[in-house]
Amino acid sequence: MNPVQPDIPALVKQFEEEGYLLLRNVLPQEQVDRLNRAIDEMIAEEPESLAYNIYHAVERHPEIADLIDQPTILPLMVNLLGYNIQLHISHLTIRRPNPDDVKTSTSSFIHWHQDGPHPPFPKINGLTATYYIKACYILSDMSEPDRGNTKIIPGSHNIPDFNPATTDVSTKLEGEVQICGQPGDVFIFRKRFGMPARRTGRISKEGSCSWATVRSGCGRSITTRRRNGC
Numbered sequence: 001m002n003p004v005q006p007d008i009p010a011l012v013k014q015f016e017e018e019g020y021l022l023l024r025n026v027l028p029q030e031q032v033d034r035l036n037r038a039i040d041e042m043i044a045e046e047p048e049s050l051a052y053n054i055y056h057a058v059e060r061h062p063e064i065a066d067l068i069d070q071p072t073i074l075p076l077m078v079n080l081l082g083y084n085i086q087l088h089i090s091h092l093t094i095r096r097p098n099p100d101d102v103k104t105s106t107s108s109f110i111h112w113h114q115d116g117p118h119p120p121f122p123k124i125n126g127l128t129a130t131y132y133i134k135a136c137y138i139l140s141d142m143s144e145p146d147r148g149n150t151k152i153i154p155g156s157h158n159i160p161d162f163n164p165a166t167t168d169v170s171t172k173l174e175g176e177v178q179i180c181g182q183p184g185d186v187f188i189f190r191k192r193f194g195m196p197a198r199r200t201g202r203i204s205k206e207g208s209c210s211w212a213t214v215r216s217g218c219g220r221s222i223t224t225r226r227r228n229g230c
Contacts, residue, residue: 006072008079015080019157020179020189026072027184031063032139035207038063039139043094050102054092064092067209073135073186077211080133080188088132088212095148111167112151126160132212135188138181139207149178150187150206157190 006023015021027035038061046052058065068074068087077085121128142149153175156162164173179187187206 006076008076011076012079015188017158018154020152020154020187021076022179022181023072023186023188024181025184026070026186027137029184032183034063035137036139039092039094039207042092049094050096052092052094054094056090057092058087058090060092064207067137067207070135070209073188073209076188077133077135081130081211081213085211085213088210091208091210111169112164112173113167123161127158130190132210133188133190134208134210135186137207137209138185138187139183141182143180143182145178145180147180149180150189151176151178152189153177 011021011023042054042057042060043052046054054060058068115134116128121131136150141147151169153162153164153173154177155175166173181187
């Protein structure tokens with residue numbers, strides 16, 4: 001049976017207004033299982049750590065590379081960014097439970113922030129155009145808050161020169177929401193968008209593909225993240 005095709009014009013409008021989308025049941029369970037096994041294989045090759053940041057993940061396993069042209073997400077990205085796009089980051093991230101907020105060598109347990117380059121993209125009247133977008137594939141049960149979910153502030157991309165009142169992720173901000181989803185759901189967001197690292201006592205897993213407009217000058221790759229209790 002063919003999957004139900006999303007209403008792309010409606011999703012584009014929602015994305016422009018809120019800065020994010022949550023799509024349900026994009027990946028079948030068997031693909032979620034294969035991705036989790038692939039991640040386990042890669043992590044087994046790494047030294048034991050609280051946090052891992054493994055780049056060029058698309059080169060490490062074909063299951064991750066298959067996310068590049070995922071048939072539901074790629075057409076949506078084309079409509080959000082245009083046809084002149086490329087994959088932008090290949091990044092596997094693992095976070096194990098860290099209740100004591102132990103500092104890691106990669107500073108992996110971070111607070112509220114906006115993804116983006118340094119120096120940042122140019123602004124017009126305090127707003128930044130959409131240069132790149134990330135699609136996060138949920139690979140564990142994050143159907144309820146505080147399971148390693150991503151926090152966001154919807155619409156913050158439309159607030160000129162937006163900065164949160166505090167960067168402390170433990171302090172609840174006005175308008176913040178936690179993205180709740182089941183394995184196989186996909187969360188899409190602008191990279192210049194208020195968001196913190198996840199902090200939880202249970203395992204959470206995500207895999208992400210970052211898409212960029214070619215004019216941004218970013219390299220070709222794809223991001224996959226696994227969260228073990230950020």
